Amino acid sequence: MVASASVSPAAAVTLPTMATVESPTALRADAARNRERIIAAAIELFAERGYEASTAEIAARAGVGEATLFRRFPTKEDLITAIVQMMLEEAATVAASCLEEEDPWRGVERFLYEMADRASQDHGISDANKEQCMASQALAGERRRVLDLTAQLVKRAQSAGVLRDDVAGQDLMFLMGAVASVSEVPFPGLRPDLWKRYLGIVLDGLRPACATKLRPGPPPRRLIENADGD
Numbered sequence: 001m002v003a004s005a006s007v008s009p010a011a012a013v014t015l016p017t018m019a020t021v022e023s024p025t026a027l028r029a030d031a032a033r034n035r036e037r038i039i040a041a042a043i044e045l046f047a048e049r050g051y052e053a054s055t056a057e058i059a060a061r062a063g064v065g066e067a068t069l070f071r072r073f074p075t076k077e078d079l080i081t082a083i084v085q086m087m088l089e090e091a092a093t094v095a096a097s098c099l100e101e102e103d104p105w106r107g108v109e110r111f112l113y114e115m116a117d118r119a120s121q122d123h124g125i126s127d128a129n130k131e132q133c134m135a136s137q138a139l140a141g142e143r144r145r146v147l148d149l150t151a152q153l154v155k156r157a158q159s160a161g162v163l164r165d166d167v168a169g170q171d172l173m174f175l176m177g178a179v180a181s182v183s184e185v186p187f188p189g190l191r192p193d194l195w196k197r198y199l200g201i202v203l204d205g206l207r208p209a210c211a212t213k214l215r216p217g218p219p220p221r222r223l224i225e226n227a228d229g230d
Contacts, residue, residue, distance in 0.1 A: 035072055037062040039086060042079050047122075051076075084134050087122075088142035091115060091173075095149035105162040107153050109203055112176055113196075119180030120195050137226075144225050146173070164211040168218035175202050 041061035045053035055076065059069045073079040094114050101107040134143075151169030158165050179202055182195040205211075 031072075034062070034064050034068055035082075038064060038069055038072060038079070039082055043083060046083075081136055081138060084136075085139055085142055087118075088139060088146055090118070092142070092145045092149055095146060095153060099149065099152055099156070104153075104157040104160040108157050108163060108172070108206070111150070111153055112172060112179070112199060112203070115173075115176040116179040116195055116199055119176060120183040120192075122180075140225060147221055147224065161208065163206055164208045166211070166214050166217075167206060168221070170221050170224055171218050173224075174219065178202075 038058065042053070042058050045058055045061055049057075055069055056066055058079075059066045062069070073082065095111055098107040098111040098114075101110060147169055149169075150172045154163060154167055154169045154172065157163035158167070179195050179199045182198050183192065185194075
């Protein structure tokens with residue numbers, strides 16, 4: 001008689017396979033997609049309804065549960081900080097691309113135009129919320145990256161003799177914001193692209209010909225990099 005083979009308890013356990021368990025890479029990719037969807041949904045809803053848009057609405061628009069949203073962004077301020085981080089990363093990408101322009105003046109002009117165009121369409125998040133998050137120490141690295149790139153844009157144009165020599169890289173960010181703010185003037189019927197007129201005036205003022213001395217000087221870069229004053 002043949003003895004029956006004994007089966008150990010461990011051998012009887014069905015182990016999970018690759019088909020039933022997501023790899024860490026797949027989980028990370030899924031989390032990244034959820035984060036992108038949440039940020040995109042927040043941008044849309046803030047543009048439509050302002051800062052009053054609820055987290056429930058944002059989660060529904062993103063196609064995720066509120067629990068998923070809160071795991072990624074415990075507060076609405078955390079979500080706005082993520083949006084501002086994305087804006088700074090986009091500014092760095094634009095600036096890097098503008099540095100590849102053969103004409104140094106074109107690099108400065110294109111940077112201001114593209115960034116003012118984007119900013120003029122950003123009406124969803126109040127200035128107070130944006131400014132609070134923009135100054136966050138969590139975004140110090142992103143601010144430094146943008147400042148480094150705008151400084152290169154400015155120095156390259158100044159070396160070519162096409163940009164006045166008393167302009168600093170951080171001036172470009174302030175000028176862009178000033179031009180874009182034209183879109184927030186509360187007069188019905190104004191052209192949505194009116195900001196382009198004032199960008200033209202700004203660009204003419206950046207030319208070295210007939211430039212007059214600027215007072216005061218540019219905002220200190222260290223105050224922008226280190227928002228907490230350290």
